[in-house]
């Protein structure tokens with residue numbers, strides 16, 4: 158059994174997992190999308206809105222602004238934090254951005270990006286509101302999901318029978334994932350884990366190439382929207398699975 162990290166930064170995590178059942182790895186993927194909680198705006202109190210956009214539309218847009226969710230909130234059952242927006246246009250049109258949302262109770266709970274447009278104000282128009290962020294899960298509403306990508310695929314095995322093939326250049330050009338490269342006149346699969354099994358290369362040279370799946374080996378890839386770091390999403394996903402299995406076990410013990 159082995160877990161190898163193939164790619165890791167704050168927003169991306171790709172790991173190769175061998176010797177564990179696909180169902181477990183798929184469970185990790187699904188929990189990452191729909192069970193790991195994040196904070197998002199759930200309620201909005203409008204104090205003033207003289208723009209042309211209805212309150213409901215503005216509230217909906219605010220709900221879709223991803224908010225940084227410090228790890229301490231993952232331990233909580235519920236949390237409510239206020240952010241305020243107070244913007245006005247003077248003599249020219251003003252775009253109000255997510256960065257205009259100001260956190261009140263916890264300065265760390267702020268928009269992942271300051272550049273998400275919320276509304277345009279014409280001269281002399283104002284908007285003033287209180288937005289209440291709550292903890293929630295992606296299974297309730299996708300605004301709470303911390304992942305923009307959460308996928309599992311079999312680990313690709315790429316076999317090149319003749320590295321000196323005269324179709325090498327065509328094979329390199331056919332691959333949309335830049336798997337192949339020509340090094341010193343030899344065709345090599347330099348980036349095999351990027352393969353998506355699209356079979357475009359096989360259309361060029363089916364005799365020379367074999368693309369297969371490594372038995373019992375899978376690649377799990379997570380991309381975070383930014384509320385949490387990618388590694389924290391997977392770690393929380395695993396700990397939630399363990400927690401749910403413990404509960405399940407307790408239920409079975411009662412039999």
Ligand code: SF4
Pocket residue numbers: 315331332333334335336351352353354355356357358359368
């Ligand atoms: S199957 Fe598709 S992605 Fe994989 S190596 Fe061939 S062309 Fe590239």
